[in-house]
Amino acid sequence: MxxxxxxxxxxxxxxxxxxxxxxxxxxxxxxxxxxxxxxxxxxxxxxxxxxxxxxxxxxxxxxxxxxxxxxxxxxxxxxxxxxxxxxxxxxxxxxxxxxxxxxxxxxxxxxxxxxxxxxxxxxxxxxxxxxxxWQTPVIPDLAEQLDPRIRQLHSSDYRNPAQLQDGPVLVVGCSHSGADIALEVSPAHRTTICGPVRGELPFDIEGRAALIAIPIMWFMANHILTERTPMGRKMRPHVRSGGGPLLRVKRADLADAGVEHFPAKVTGVRDGRPVLDDGTELDVRNIVWCTGFTKxxxxxxxxxxxxxxxxxxxxxxxxxxxxxxxxxxxxxxxxxxxxxxxxxxxxxxxxxxxxxxxxxxxxxxxxxxxxxxxxxxx
Missing domain, CATH: 3.50.50.60 (FAD/NAD(P)-binding domain)
Known part of the structure; x- marks a missing residue:
């Protein structure tokens, strides 16, 4: 035809x-x-x-x-x-x-x-x-070496805690989506989140301070942080490399919910379990990869x-x-x-x-x- x-x-x-x-x-x-x-x-x-x-x-x-x-x-x-x-x-x-x-x-x-x-x-x-x-999910190759009994999801496939099986949860990636998901699953699961924190907003984005701070930030996002300014050109490669600061959920919120945070990254596998670059081995039943997307x-x-x-x-x-x-x-x-x-x-x-x-x-x-x-x- x-x-x-x-x-x-x-x-x-x-x-x-x-x-x-x-x-x-x-x-x-x-x-x-x-x-x-x-x-x-x-x-x-x-x-x-x-x-x-x-x-x-x-x-x-x-x-x-x-x-x-x-x-x-x-x-x-x-x-x-x-x-x-x-x-x-x-x-x-x-x-x-x-x-x-x-x-x-x-x-x-x-x-x-x-x-x-x-x-x-x-x-x-x-x-x-x-x-x-910027739409291809990133999951490290080592994920294939993990115990097949571990339930693995990328954040793009995660919808709600009902997808997880009983047992501890590891959230990989401590950016804003990772923090949101870690806090959400913590009431029903012992939860760990790993990865460096790239800063956090110093105010509640839904609080009174936001009424002053967000208009200023919006002006900066449109007029100061641009390709035409030294500050914008310096920030641009960091934005494009993925990750970002904590926005709604902060480190204190995670700590209050009992979420344990390791700044280290997942870099290996031992006996089917994820291992952090500081040598810590984690015994978990679920992993949510909040590791972003690639172009x-x-x-x-x-x-x-x-x-x-x-x-x-x-x-x-x-x-x-x-x-x-x-x-x-x-x-x-x-x-x-x-x-x-x-x-x-x-x-x-x-x-x-x-x-x-x-x-x-x-x-x-x-x-x-x-x-x-x-x-x-x-």
Whole structure:
């Protein structure tokens, strides 16, 4: 059977926060585009996270461009609220999202690019990679040497304590998600968490101090910690290497819950048990690997990566491949680039760049026109 090739001016890969924000700004400029996403529903990337997850910033700072998240300003939305908001956002602006389309290849072709998804082929003058590329779970090779009776989960597969078997739990990785999970499982399991702590916020993110601190931090994330400042350039490689400070759950919270913390890392296996680099051997029945994710650009069959392994770009624009863009990368322009409420600025810049490349004039619709939605390309 011969499969036809669909053609668009712009293809956006990924319908998460970066893809939806980019779609919003492309729609405002009357561009012809489609958003491709591997999940069955918009927002599933959030629905698939652990049940108790809540955002680490208040709803006031979590909105996508054009329509904020429908929650009180100083509340912290849960992961399902975020997922439903993303889905409603796509519907509100009639963004042309096609779900269930898993992109597995991006290569140059003709005057632009060829995007493949199994047997399906798409062509476009412009392609925006908005899938983050930071999505492959990291589990050390030594995990295969552990006693098979130990229940092992990566944080991306963890949903709630009901997945664990009776007995002690080891959480590997003491960043914010690791601390959240360790605290959650501690009432029913003797819990240990290991790994260095890379600092912690000196205030309760849901307390009174946050009313003063978070606006200051938000300003810094958008305007101070950027690729244009010495402070931002110094921080950027640390952000991209993974890990982060404790945010909601602090060391004191873990100690109060009886969670034992070892700063050492898991580096070996002895008699089927995990061994830390300080020689400590741990007898556990469950391990949750909160060891983060690694970047995957193998499906991008274009030489785009720089010396650090990340795609080379300037504010999302590829310097060597006209029409190729990235949105949603960690610290793309600023610390806020990877945050739900901060990605819109990068998305707008990329959409403007695409509109300038287009032969069509840039038309800014009136507010009623925008609310009426964008012509669907489903």
């Amino acid at each position: 011969t499969m036809t090739t669909e053609q668009f001016d712009t293809i956006v890969i990924g319908a998460g926060q970066a893809g939806l924000a980019t779609g919003y700004h492309l729609a405002r400029r009357k561009q012809r585009f489609v958003i491709l996403d591997a999940h069955d529903r918009v927002g599933d990337v959030w629905r698939e996270r652990f049940d108790s997850l809540r955002l680490y910033s208040p709803a006031k700072y979590d909105g996508l461009p054009g329509w904020g998240i429908p929650a009180r300003s100083w509340t912290w939305p849960g992961k399902d609220e975020v997922a439903d908001y993303f889905e409603a956002y796509a519907d509100r602006f009639s963004l042309p999202v096609r779900t269930g389309v898993t992109v597995d290849g991006l290569s140059p072709g003709g005057d632009g690019y060829i995007v493949t998804a199994g047997a399906r082929t798409f062509e476009a003058t412009n392609v925006v990679v908005a899938s983050g590329t 995957d650009t193998s499906w991008i069959r274009i030489p785009v990566t720089g010396a650090d392994g990340w795609p080379e770009q300037s504010r999302g624009v590829s310097p060597d491949h006209p029409g190729l863009y990235f949105v949603g990368l960690p610290f793309l322009r600023a610390f806020a680039s990877m945050l739900t409420g901060g990605v819109g600025r990068d998305a707008e810049y990329v959409a403007k760049h695409i509109a300038r490349r287009s032969n069509r004039p840039v038309i800014r619709p009136s507010a009623p026109d925008l609310m009426s939605g964008h012509p669907s390309l489903r």
